[in-house]
Amino acid sequence: MSKNKALMGxxxxxxxxxxxAGCSKSGNGNENADQAxxxxxxxxxxxxxxxxxxxxxxKEYAAEFNKEHPDIxxxxxxxxxxxxxxxxxxxSDDYGDVLLIPTSIPLVDTPEFFExxxxxxxxxxxxxxxxxxxxxxxxxxIPVAVNFSGVLYNKKVFAxxxxxxxxxxxxxxxxALKAIKAKGDAIPLYTNYADGWPLTQWESVLTTVAGSxxxxxxxxxxxxxxxxxxxxxxxxYKVLYDAAKEGLIEPDPTTTNWEASKADLANGxxxxxxxxxxxxxxxxxxAPNKEDIAYMPFPTNASEVIMPLAGDYNIGINxxxxxxxxxxxxxxxxxxxxxxxxxxxxxxxxxxxxxxxxTLKAFEGTAVKFEMQSPAKEGQEGLVDKIDKDAEIxxxxxxxxxxxxxxxxxxxxxSYDDIMxxxxxxxxxSRAKLTx
Numbered sequence: 001m002s003k004n005k006a007l008m009g010x011x012x013x014x015x016x017x018x019x020x021a022g023c024s025k026s027g028n029g030n031e032n033a034d035q036a037x038x039x040x041x042x043x044x045x046x047x048x049x050x051x052x053x054x055x056x057x058x059k060e061y062a063a064e065f066n067k068e069h070p071d072i073x074x075x076x077x078x079x080x081x082x083x084x085x086x087x088x089x090x091x092s093d094d095y096g097d098v099l100l101i102p103t104s105i106p107l108v109d110t111p112e113f114f115e116x117x118x119x120x121x122x123x124x125x126x127x128x129x130x131x132x133x134x135x136x137x138x139x140x141x142i143p144v145a146v147n148f149s150g151v152l153y154n155k156k157v158f159a160x161x162x163x164x165x166x167x168x169x170x171x172x173x174x175x176a177l178k179a180i181k182a183k184g185d186a187i188p189l190y191t192n193y194a195d196g197w198p199l200t201q202w203e204s205v206l207t208t209v210a211g212s213x214x215x216x217x218x219x220x221x222x223x224x225x226x227x228x229x230x231x232x233x234x235x236x237y238k239v240l241y242d243a244a245k246e247g248l249i250e251p252d253p254t255t256t257n258w259e260a261s262k263a264d265l266a267n268g269x270x271x272x273x274x275x276x277x278x279x280x281x282x283x284x285x286x287a288p289n290k291e292d293i294a295y296m297p298f299p300t301n302a303s304e305v306i307m308p309l310a311g312d313y314n315i316g317i318n319x320x321x322x323x324x325x326x327x328x329x330x331x332x333x334x335x336x337x338x339x340x341x342x343x344x345x346x347x348x349x350x351x352x353x354x355x356x357x358x359t360l361k362a363f364e365g366t367a368v369k370f371e372m373q374s375p376a377k378e379g380q381e382g383l384v385d386k387i388d389k390d391a392e393i394x395x396x397x398x399x400x401x402x403x404x405x406x407x408x409x410x411x412x413x414x415s416y417d418d419i420m421x422x423x424x425x426x427x428x429x430s431r432a433k434l435t436x
């Protein structure tokens with residue numbers, strides 16, 4: 001992505017995607033689809049995490065796909081606990097033909113389970129966001145969508161509380177939540193504590209708090225000051241702590257429910273949630289007026305406002321599939337011709353040159369930038385994850401976020417600074433061990 005500070009983020013994103021489109025022979029990423037051809041045959045099983053649309057939207061996709069590939073039968077399986085269930089199945093060879101690559105599978109182990117989809121350099125002419133599942137110059141997965149991260153909120157709830165423009169800083173955000181509470185009709189900020197996994201969504205906005213695409217993968221693994229005052233992690237989770245301490249979250253966090261929270265946000269019973277752009281469409285579909293549901297960057301004091309782009313789940317082919325050609329035909333059709341990325345996933349299409357979604361157009365003319373995070377320095381790939389695992393911090397786990405909430409509401413007799421000090425000490429110790 002362009003880093004020219006004179007360019008608006010939206011325009012920079014558009015320029016890059018348009019320019020890259022010129023590198024593709026077809027301009028719409030269909031080269032691999034052409035290679036797969038319409039003559040593929042066989043029966044494949046596609047495994048998805050979308051239990052909500054597997055019996056509706058996905059069956060419609062299959063019908064459209066069969067207009068071009070009539071001799072391929074597509075079966076679907078949806079897993080409610082996708083990560084947990086699919087990793088168990090991967091102990092055998094029987095884990096479908098097409099599936100989403102589990103995030104828990106280390107990059108270096110990807111070739112043990114998945115078929116290479118092509119040369120990374122060539123596929124980059126057709127798709128963006130491939131680096132996450134690329135090894136030795138080969139791409140093993142392609143994002144089903146490219147998401148951005150921030151705060152999903154109900155504009156009407158904010159407006160009814162007298163907040164007519166999206167808060168930009170943490171102080172403004174907390175003030176807006178207090179205004180919503182004072183009105184008394186909605187829960188200002190919903191954490192989804194009980195489900196746990198929604199709390200991991202907070203980590204995805206670290207780039208916005210830092211105001212730098214280099215922070216997560218380049219700066220973070222090279223600092224001992226990861227959870228100290230003034231640094232991105234400290235400032236990020238201070239918002240969560242302050243909201244809990246001020247009574248701006250759900251009255252009883254232990255009884256939250258993710259599915260119910262979507263409907264409550266849609267209907268004005270909740271003001272805001274920190275969640276990826278993939279949830280926009282799901283909440284809008286439940287809203288009496290979908291225009292009430294909007295998206296804002298996570299509040300930051302940074303001089304530049306960056307909404308980080310990141311690949312959703314990567315789609316890949318089971319290394320042991322007996323119908324790899326048919327599986328590839330499905331992937332090419334799904335990525336290039338379905339509306340999954342923009343409509344069902346609420347993000348951008350990973351296809352170079354594809355039209356931008358309406359949710360991004362809302363930021364046209366603003367200073368908000370949409371950029372991919374910088375990759376790690378050579379030799380430091382995966383270092384953040386290694387430090388995190390060794391230190392048992394759980395950057396992408398809910399545990400320390402729950403600890404922050406518990407401390408905020410008074411269930412734990414420790415301060416926010418106590419928690420941050422513990423995390424930083426663990427970080428420093430593990431970083432020293434792993435960077436000798």
